[in-house]
Amino acid sequence: MTQDMRDTCLHDWTEREAIAESMIPVIGGLYRNRNVITSLYGRAIINRSVIEIMKAHRFVRHIENEEISVQDTFPILQVLSELDVNSIHVDIGRLAVKFRKQGEGRELRQFVIDELGDAVGQPENFGENRDVVLYGFGRIGRLLARILVEKSGAGKALNLRAIVVRRGKGNDLEKRASLLRRDSIHGTFRGTVTIDEENEALIANGNYIKIIYANNPAEIDYSQYGINNALVIDNTGVWRDEDGLGQHLKSKGVSKVLLTAPGKGDIKNIVYGINHNDIDAADTILSAASCTTNAITPVLKVMNDEYGIKNGHVETVHSYTNDQNLIDNYHNGDRRGRSAPLNMVITETGAAKAVAKALPELKGKLTGNAIRVPTPNVSMAILSLNLSRDVSVEEVNDYLRNMSLNSDVQRQIDWVNSPEVVSTDFVGNSHAGIVDAKATIVNGEHVNLYVWYDNEYGYSRQVVRIAHQLCGVEYPTYPARG
Incomplete structure (x- = not known):
């Protein structure tokens, strides 16, 4: 390899690196200020590093058999930041590839406007946060906590308000916090976790999460903690039938229950993407299957x-x-x-x-x-x-x-x-x-x-998708499929 080739490769890398650095504040601003969630072929790019964003672009070649780079997607982000759009999910990778194949001579701004359709100009519709309680804090419970905190956004989100566990021996709160911070498989938590010892709570990326110690649902009055109309996600697996899970509904402040295990009896087992449309507004107990x-x-x-x-x-x-x-x-x-x-x-x-x-x-x-x-x-x-x-x-x-x-x-x-x-x-x-x-x-x-x-x-993400539907905080996704 000649010196000119080495210089060209390095220059190309540093140029793309600089663009990726410029993308981060735009991605964050869209998310925090307008609830616009951006991704790249389903890969999250919110709260990601420069290298992670560049690797997400590289991934596209494995499924589309062609390259896209930050030079393709950054202009789309800039257009989104200029448009009046709120509370939507936009896959900028798919938009970039679609523009390359189907742009038909249009300017990029017009192409993006055409793809977003009625979403442009819609008034802000952040809605209200819906309270969520995690009943149990094992492998699935801790991943659900990470995902919910990461997706808390600027509004119209699932708001993790409490985690229910049995009190352990020793410094229970510190151990719970440590297990959330560090995981041998999934790595470190993306953010900070601090402890409020006096009020028995964790603060994760600004989300105040009450730790409630209880041996069964009947002991808990969630309303005393300001929790109302909550979705309880039971990840203990202790109860899997309607009678057992129905105990949660007797607790003040709870309106729905979602089980992270196969449900028994007549409980609907929901696989999001397949039969999630079977969910009725009247359903109070559901299972996310296995x-x-x-x-x-x-x-x-x-x-x-x-x-x-x-x-x-x-x-x-x-x-x-x-x-x-x-x-x-x-x-x-x-x-x-x-x-x-x-x-x-x-x-x-x-x-x-x-x-x-x-x-x-x-x-x-x-x-x-x-x-x-x-x-x-x-x-x-x-x-x-x-x-x-x-x-x-x-x-x-x-x-x-x-x-x-x-x-x-x-x-x-x-x-x-x-x-x-x-x-x-x-x-x-x-x-x-x-x-x-x-x-x-x-x-x-x-x-x-x-x-x-x-x-x-992967399973925890499916659980959260069901939770979003149950609580009415789903986002329309662009571009349209097909």
């Missing part, structure tokens, strides 16, 4: 819509969870008493049958099993499907790629086409499931699909 059900149902739906699924089997290769033992010890479940970090453990999963609750057309067509493996996070579902017609690898992969880009389930299905990816590459992925195109196997009408999923973070 992480595996959320990962596989969107892929199964689009495959069934296009090709027809005659039958199939779902094998889940799942990271171990706190339900298992670190070393061999007594456990009520078969095999789960054996050491989780040392063994692959065959166990059962209800995910295959649970799909039918969100996707009734597949009732009775799927079987399922699970293998717990010695990894702490990120799992995989292997979908072995018999379709109604012969297909090819290229056809299936192209179809699923298109679904990940241009469909109603683009926030649920991600797509990757790299021969080098492994499980840790998907830590923090916000989608319910990620199709691994390189692993797809086809033999006539028989297809094997490999779907990765962050069983903690």
